[in-house]
Amino acid sequence: MAEAERKFDDEGHTSQDAMERFFQHLPHWRKPSAIFEKAWKPLCDIYECPEHFSVVVDLAGVDEEKVEVMLHSRVLTIKGNRKQFRPASMNNTYMIEISYGEFERIIELPVDVDADATRAIYRRGFLEIILPKVKGSGSCSADISCE
DSSP states (O other): OOOOOOOBOTTSOBHHHHHHHHHHHGGGSOOOHHHHSOOBOOOEEEEEOSSEEEEEEEOTTOOGGGOEEEEETTEEEEEEEEOOOOOTTOOOOOOOOOOOEEEEEEEEOSSOBOTTTOEEEEETTEEEEEEEBOTTOOOOOOOOOOO
């Protein structure tokens, strides 16, 4: 069998040379986490009441000890980790929809809140964080008229 004709590009490299260069540099590239890693954000509802904000986060399957809540000025940060559940007798996976691993939610509140009076309640897979407003820091509003 005759040897295949080698083709060269404008710089004198063969396609095989180009592929070898590509794979040499591959370990140095950072993979985009949105494509290769299963990043997730727990769903969250935020309610404004006259005296406080109530932040409710869906954390089904997350151990209470694995959740960290931090408040710096108006920024609320919720971090944690949900470990993957695997049945002991599993031999095949049919479908995977539940997100696992580390998560982080960063929420900026529109007014100052009292960090010392803030409390969190974890029940039935929901974390509720109650953030009392600082007196005198009302939210701004504007009337919108339709014409």
